[in-house]
Amino acid sequence: MNMSIAEKALAQGNGILRLVPTWVPRSFCVPGRRIKLHPDDYYVLGGERGGIDERWFSSTTPAENGPLTGEHEGLSFIVTNDGEKEERVLLKDAVESLKGDLIGERLWNEYQAWPMYSKFFDNMGPLPHHIHHNDEKAALIGQKGKPEAYYFPPQLNNHGGDFPYTFMGISPGTSREQIKECLMNFTKGDNKITSYSQAYRLDPGTGWDVPPGLLHAPGSMCTYEPQKASDVFAMYQSLVNEAIIPEELLWKGTPEESKGDYEQLLDVIDWELNLDPNMMENRFMKPKPVKSIDEMQEEGYIENWICYKSSAFSAKELTVLPGKTVTIKDSGAYGLIMMQGRGKMGVWEIETPALIRYGQLTNDEFFVSEKAAMEGVTIVNHSTTDPIVMLKHFGPDNPDLVL
Numbered sequence: 001m002n003m004s005i006a007e008k009a010l011a012q013g014n015g016i017l018r019l020v021p022t023w024v025p026r027s028f029c030v031p032g033r034r035i036k037l038h039p040d041d042y043y044v045l046g047g048e049r050g051g052i053d054e055r056w057f058s059s060t061t062p063a064e065n066g067p068l069t070g071e072h073e074g075l076s077f078i079v080t081n082d083g084e085k086e087e088r089v090l091l092k093d094a095v096e097s098l099k100g101d102l103i104g105e106r107l108w109n110e111y112q113a114w115p116m117y118s119k120f121f122d123n124m125g126p127l128p129h130h131i132h133h134n135d136e137k138a139a140l141i142g143q144k145g146k147p148e149a150y151y152f153p154p155q156l157n158n159h160g161g162d163f164p165y166t167f168m169g170i171s172p173g174t175s176r177e178q179i180k181e182c183l184m185n186f187t188k189g190d191n192k193i194t195s196y197s198q199a200y201r202l203d204p205g206t207g208w209d210v211p212p213g214l215l216h217a218p219g220s221m222c223t224y225e226p227q228k229a230s231d232v233f234a235m236y237q238s239l240v241n242e243a244i245i246p247e248e249l250l251w252k253g254t255p256e257e258s259k260g261d262y263e264q265l266l267d268v269i270d271w272e273l274n275l276d277p278n279m280m281e282n283r284f285m286k287p288k289p290v291k292s293i294d295e296m297q298e299e300g301y302i303e304n305w306i307c308y309k310s311s312a313f314s315a316k317e318l319t320v321l322p323g324k325t326v327t328i329k330d331s332g333a334y335g336l337i338m339m340q341g342r343g344k345m346g347v348w349e350i351e352t353p354a355l356i357r358y359g360q361l362t363n364d365e366f367f368v369s370e371k372a373a374m375e376g377v378t379i380v381n382h383s384t385t386d387p388i389v390m391l392k393h394f395g396p397d398n399p400d401l402v403l
Helices: 002-012 091-098 105-111 135-139 176-184 262-268 279-283 293-299 370-375
Strands: 016-018 022-026 051-057 077-081 086-090 116-121 148-151 165-168 198-201 207-210 301-307 314-320 325-328 334-340 342-345 348-351 365-368 377-381 388-394
Touching (some): 002 091, 051 334, 086 091, 148 301, 165 207, 198 279, 207 279
Antiparallel strands (some): 077 086, 148 207, 314 388, 325 377, 334 365, 342 377
């Protein structure tokens, strides 16, 4: 049955699937209220779940939110409607059914899955200094490593929140023993680990590359975050914005038999990466045009690479100028989220909602099959004044990514 729904959806959209909004709460965060969810719905799942501060895109990755996690939390659904009834199927199940017909033979043969997802995370304050494990360390708890990247969409950052600065890495000259002392002091209040880090101001329209093993404390800007299909992490900071971080999150990525061993925590850290004296030069990302800006404007659009330093994923920002019709070709399947404007994309009406109720369908999120991407997606901007802006997230080793 799932396969027939997936096939029906792919045929109905001529290779472009319409996705249902996927909202994810985090118990340790305070929502920044910039991801267009209705003000009454940020705590709709109950106070014990925390506020909804994330929306996940093109996700076949379940959220790791503890014992209260919902059955399909973090997973994207496809929706199809034949005029009589609406049907839904998990994107994960559609990928498993359609295989290379959806994500392309290259990715299916290598991963047998869609190996990335993206999200908005939207916090009023900073997140704790934390780390994502590499493949080797994550495998010890049956997960995959997690590289990620940040981009700060101007459309969602009319204000920067309480602390629009991100800590990255460990200050050069810091010793392993100094960090170990911070970790051993985790239950004593503020373990002061950010005393050994450096913060960088966040600017809308720019981004950062965050490989696994890099300690980082994301700031309070609303962030678009492509990443490998994993939700592995551990919190290394015990107090942030006067909120205590539970000790269980320090050991979250540690095998049961190694909990309590601080050397295990220290070994998760990529020391060369963290002590890099050229952190800004090596990890910061400014948008890079995919080709000549004059040439693109002549054709009615502007497209920039916005996440391009990881082989595990990449992302682009596409702007279609007012009143223009363009056909954009890509060499791989991708998910997309609308940031601005309205119009038509293939057979679909597309629009950017101002406010979304929890459970409401939208026309702002889609998944484009490899075949449709390679044949070219035609986008019509219905507005004479407002550009269409969308963010596009791609899987590993994008053939088009040549900088």
